[in-house]
Amino acid sequence: MAKGWKDLPIGGMILEAGNSAQYNTGAWRAFRPVRDASRCTNCMFCWVYCPDSSIRVKDEKMVGFDLLHCKGCGICANVCPVKCIEMHDEAEFGGSMEMVDEPGRAGGAK
Amino acid sequence: MSEFKALDGTGAVAEAMRQINPDVVAAYPITPQTAIVQTFSEFVADGLVDTEFITVESEHSAMSACVGAAAAGARVMTATSSAGLAFMWEILYVAASNRLPIVMTNVNRALSAPINIHCDHSDSMGARDAGWIHLFCENAQEAYDTIIQAVRIAEHPDVLLPVMVLFDGFITSHAEERVEIFDDAKVKAFVGEYRPKYSLLDLDHPVTYGPLDFTDYYFEHKRQQVEAMRHAQKVILDVADEFAKTFGRKYGLFETYRLDDAEVAIVVSSSTAGTARAAVDKLRAQGAKVGLLKPRVFRPFPAQELAHALRHLKAVGVMDRAISFGSMGNAGPLFLELAAAMKIYDANVPMADFVFGLGGRDIVPSQIEGVFRDLLQVAKTGQVRELVTYLGVRE
Numbered sequence: 001m002a003k004g005w006k007d008l009p010i011g012g013m014i015l016e017a018g019n020s021a022q023y024n025t026g027a028w029r030a031f032r033p034v035r036d037a038s039r040c041t042n043c044m045f046c047w048v049y050c051p052d053s054s055i056r057v058k059d060e061k062m063v064g065f066d067l068l069h070c071k072g073c074g075i076c077a078n079v080c081p082v083k084c085i086e087m088h089d090e091a092e093f094g095g096s097m098e099m100v101d102e103p104g105r106a107g108g109a110k
Numbered sequence: 111m112s113e114f115k116a117l118d119g120t121g122a123v124a125e126a127m128r129q130i131n132p133d134v135v136a137a138y139p140i141t142p143q144t145a146i147v148q149t150f151s152e153f154v155a156d157g158l159v160d161t162e163f164i165t166v167e168s169e170h171s172a173m174s175a176c177v178g179a180a181a182a183g184a185r186v187m188t189a190t191s192s193a194g195l196a197f198m199w200e201i202l203y204v205a206a207s208n209r210l211p212i213v214m215t216n217v218n219r220a221l222s223a224p225i226n227i228h229c230d231h232s233d234s235m236g237a238r239d240a241g242w243i244h245l246f247c248e249n250a251q252e253a254y255d256t257i258i259q260a261v262r263i264a265e266h267p268d269v270l271l272p273v274m275v276l277f278d279g280f281i282t283s284h285a286e287e288r289v290e291i292f293d294d295a296k297v298k299a300f301v302g303e304y305r306p307k308y309s310l311l312d313l314d315h316p317v318t319y320g321p322l323d324f325t326d327y328y329f330e331h332k333r334q335q336v337e338a339m340r341h342a343q344k345v346i347l348d349v350a351d352e353f354a355k356t357f358g359r360k361y362g363l364f365e366t367y368r369l370d371d372a373e374v375a376i377v378v379s380s381s382t383a384g385t386a387r388a389a390v391d392k393l394r395a396q397g398a399k400v401g402l403l404k405p406r407v408f409r410p411f412p413a414q415e416l417a418h419a420l421r422h423l424k425a426v427g428v429m430d431r432a433i434s435f436g437s438m439g440n441a442g443p444l445f446l447e448l449a450a451a452m453k454i455y456d457a458n459v460p461m462a463d464f465v466f467g468l469g470g471r472d473i474v475p476s477q478i479e480g481v482f483r484d485l486l487q488v489a490k491t492g493q494v495r496e497l498v499t500y501l502g503v504r505e
Contacts, residue, residue: 005330010270011209012331013308014318
């Protein structure tokens with residue numbers, strides 16, 4: 001439940017730095033990025049271009065998408081030099097926010 | 111020690127601004143306000159104040175610069191009139207909604223077209239729903255006193271709203287009067303140092319002003335503004351009390367003159383209240399029981415207090431220096447709001463509106479006496495023949 005007017009900072013002010021992480025913009029998404037990890041070269045183009053910092057990286061490897069914040073803009077799929085990211089209709093996933101990162105799913109496996 | 115100076119309204123406001131010594135003034139010249147910021151800019155050039163004076167290319171930019179400076183934690187003042195206020199429109203709402211305690215003098219002037227530089231109240235009345243506090247002043251002394259109080263009202267933690275100080279173009283802005291100017295140190299002590307609650311320059315407590323605010327939060331923030339307006343009335347009275355204790359002159363939500371035992375009364379703000387006071391005295395000398403109520407605080411509108419002060423009368427005439435075109439009877443905004451207040455708060459008094467002085471048209475004592483005679487007739491018959499009269503218009 002969102003806070004009422006008595007408990008909110010006045011004028012819509014944001015008093016804590018970095019709190020946009022608490023705002024789950026993933027619900028806006030109409031298309032979901034899906035990666036074929038077997039073809040990913042970890043070039044990090046997607047990480048550089050993602051406007052929502054939604055590319056997850058661990059030990060210098062791309063490990064998936066932060067689907068709570070990814071708005072589905074498709075820039076990652078567009079800039080990927082090996083085309084291993086594909087945008088899928090969000091409806092296919094039935095509202096699940098679980099990360100889909102399976103080999104063969106993207107890259108023309110259909 | 112106070113000093114008495116010969117000043118017009120603009121000079122009196124500039125003197126108050128010199129004493130307040132705001133951090134930032136951003137302004138664009140427009141008649142009849144120009145003399146305020148022109149005089150103040152001389153104070154800046156002469157090193158009498160520490161103010162950063164920002165000359166801008168328009169009033170939209172002037173208010174935008176004021177918003178930015180106030181969000182940065184500065185004490186900010188400006189001044190405008192008429193088309194200048196209209197050009198600030200978008201940013202007036204931004205200032206109020208971001209809860210920035212900017213103090214602005216608006217020297218009331220008619221709006222175009224046809225172009226006219228003289229007094230009426232259509233400029234500030236049009237801005238009455240923007241979320242600013244509106245304080246009307248009768249003369250240069252009241253303008254000086256009110257600017258000083260406005261700073262305290264705007265910056266009060268329970269309020270944090272911008273304040274418009276209003277007085278009549280040319281009549282008050284350019285007529286020389288005897289004005290009491292208080293000791294600099296006393297004014298500085300009264301306004302105190304501004305400690306902003308949220309400042310963009312406070313690096314230890316970073317804040318974001320004015321983020322996107324959609325269906326899920328916008329309404330709550332508007333409700334907060336309502337609460338601030340509710341608090342404003344008490345703060346206005348508290349500041350007025352402290353002002354009276356410090357400087358000796360008393361202010362309230364409105365001023366009454368020979369009202370207690372009156373049968374009929376005129377409600378009129380600003381300089382015309384002075385003329386009406388003289389008309390009251392003249393008719394009283396002839397035995398007519400007439401009185402006057404001069405609204406000072408228009409926003410927040412003291413509906414209940416006004417209705418209570420007027421409920422004993424047999425007729426009330428509101429004098430409006432603006433028209434709300436297309437409203438009930440094409441009346442003025444003061445009448446419309448007061449009529450609603452009287453109904454809601456059970457003051458069953460026949461009322462009529464007298465729109466006057468548009469575009470600076472003179473209003474003379476004989477016209478006000480005529481209004482009183484109309485009201486005495488209403489009191490006698492209980493009948494209002496004309497809901498709205500346009501005083502002095504040629505047929």
